[in-house]
Amino acid sequence: MTVTEERPAAEVGHARRRKEDARLITGRTMWTDNITLPGMLHLAILRSPMAHARIATIDVGPARELPGVIAAFSGRDLAEDMASLPCAWPVTEDMVHPDHLPLAVDEVRHTGEAVAVVAARDRASALDGLEAIEVDYDELPVVLDMEAALADGADLVHADKGTNKSFTWVFDSAEAGSGGNVADALDGAEVKLSRRYVQQRLIPAYMEPRSVVVDPTGDVFTVWSATQIPHILRLMIAMTTGTPEHKVRVVAPDVGGGFGGKLQVTPEELIAFHVARRIGKPVKHTETRSESMQATHHGRDQIQFIDLTARRDGTVTGLNVRLLANMGAYLGLVTPGVPILGAFMYNAIYKIPAYRFECTGVFTNTAWTDAYRGAGRPEATYAIERIVDELAAELGLDPMEVRRKNWINHDEFPFTTVAGLTYDSGNYEAATDKATQLFGYDELRREQAARRESGDLVQLGIGISTYTEMCGLAPSRVLGALRYGAGGWESATVRVLPTGKVEVVTGTSPHGQGHETAWSQIVADQLGVPFEDVEVLHGDTRTSVRGLDTYGSRSLAVGGTALVKACQKVIKNAKRIAAHMLEASEDDLEFADGTWRVRGTPDAGKTIAECALAVFTSHDLPDGIEPNLDADATHDPENFSFPHGTHLCAAEVDTETGWVNIRKYAAVDDVGRVINPLIVEGQVHGGIAQGVAQALFEEAVYDESGNLMTGTFVDYTVPSAADLPAFDTDRTETPATGHPLGAKGVGEAGTIASTPAVVNAVVDALRPLGVNDVRMPCTPERVWQAIQEARR
């Protein structure tokens, strides 16, 4: 059956306004913190002010005496209940994996680590309770610097492990058979560039602080959480608390942003669970922003050593990557896997003959790192796009020409890369041509030359980023080969109600992405029902039984495909019913516009709704048929999808003050076939903004004692509207080939692309002054210092 291709696409591709908006713009939203249950207690968590210390004594007794306080527990009080928080991605067999208890028992290893919890009748009383808890800490040496942490005799984050190294993971194209030997490339190189890039630590800073409510009073434990991963959370609660899985229900109600920051099984979720189980009453914990900054997982924080070899004509011959990845004090759900995802992206869109990647995970006394928008891929893209610019500068070539010389041409797809992935489709020439026109590349280059010529104090730089990424996570067998603990499939259910309205259950878990709208568009086209007649259910493990949730730009490519498959099954189920009602042979029927018709007699037809009513009454069905149209489907992708695009940034840099002004930003993205261009545009805008934020504004900073210096929005400078320019965006469309939707994914593309585009522009502006790098974020101070150092 090839129904998809025969039907005209009425909804898909249309800029539908979002269904979700109606509640969000009127304040009728169900955030977790809005939930109030009868008898519910409020939790407050005491957090360590020390980066590394032994807990000598801890006494929660005085807190219990306070009015309004119902219970208080230290880590020791709950020690028998607690198990380690999960890490689902042991990247090597011998990975060092320390226990990570929700409440610290004997030792704290980063500031903000939870040490005690108070349950009280109201939030204020719970906070008063924290003040009454007495803790004596014995200070231990603090480990912060990754390179120092790996030196012989270094102080240890986990003394019992005897090392600060968690793992070393290697990919070598010579060993994998996907390319040559990097050592040979380095030996015989005509040109060799070696660079050290620092991916500063970032904080996801979703706008909704994390919140969790646990109700232990029913037959099952019900957990509402501001999470991206209700299904994984349910499984992990069951596995780490001994509660049978069928006795745990997890609900992700409206969730206010995630960006990977809510792709986690958090200490706070488990603390709330254990307290609720102990005292038998519903509890709620909502973090403050300053708690969030300290205690949520952070992102990035890598040191990248990159060697690129090339011939003098600009042809790249080899790439050697050594990476130090800061794990922080513990391993979160996918902490070790984040830099490993990047391993497949350093070669980017280029035909590189030899490649080696080696990553060492390092423990420090800092908040643990984990997924943050792009997760490994922005870091990789930054390094390769920066060093390709450096190669162009070294050889005196236009950086766009160096890229053209090395990238995979549109007629070479499918293309198996040196990292072993097969890129199914793409057209880098088309996206780049469109972007350079949108940007006015030649004109801006002329202006740059004029400013350089005149010695203008404000120099103009042009930054290029021709990125790709792997998304649609992920083929389960690939995840298995990478030692990840779960699969990468996604699930959907389509139910046709007796009145012809449609309920869709998806295993994806949106938190701003607009799945309710986009999924409705897909179903409307598939089943020929009005967009308004489709209701999308998600995020509750009682209704959405199977799912692997939302991250890695996977929801549409994987979950959307499962949805199409389920619709196809419904259509097939309706066929037999329609044939019976039409008194025709099934072989004579054809499906179009939501109706099974007898071929050649277009007036005789039965809609999906009519078939649904027929199975509801079941008065007259063919013999032996099950009275049901509804269908489940699960899709496990065969391959990743590979969005790509060309982002161009023109930055004015004041050489006296170091001030950077983004004069123009143009982006042409190829995210495959587009279901809703409005949503895609929004994802691109927001993605670019987050990447620009890494390039220019944001950095999580610890002082030498391990105190987080950027613990509020005063110090951690998430950009406002006044800090950002407008972006000129456009698209090319090369459909993904692995599934009927042809969509590739768009959630992370902007963030992956924009950071190197901006930094390349800043460096390009300053290159005549002898500057060839500025460490991120490129604040006026950093830019000014780079200029001064180059002048010395």
Add this chain to the structure above:
Amino acid sequence: MTRISVTVDGVQYQDDVEPRTLLVHYLREQLGKVGTVVGCDTSNCGACTVMMTGTSGRHSVKSCTVLAVQADGREVVTIEGLADMNGGADRAGRLHPMQQAFHEQHALQCGFCTPGMIMEAVDLLEANPDPTDEQIREGLEGNLCRCTGYQNIVRAVHAAAAATRGAEPEPAPEDVVPGPQP
């Protein structure tokens, strides 16, 4: 406890509050006005923005920086009462032009900053009915959004400004949002 009298979204309330209670906590916890949310604890994010009358008329305030007792005798409008702010019951079921514009222009994704962003944008237009891009960006500087990159928010404020100028005094029937109704 201190007795306060405050009108919120057209309804008058008399309540006893602790002197330390912030307006946002009074709204959320005592009145159940959970449409107004808390995003930070340093008055940076603006998610809690509401309108409040004062000596110089009605202005936006970050309700996390106002004590509930300071709202005594004042009128407060939250996102939940915005559509009715300048009219009566005849506006029931309709949206304020700014809400409509945020919907039409896709100026929200996760929607957590949206109540505050909309309230601040309404205040901005009351002060300047026809702002430039730069004036909008500067005017919304105290409201953080992590999803949109702000571009569609700027577009929405322009659209609301145009609709407000064109639609006065009575909003056109097109203001009714298509699809699911509030």
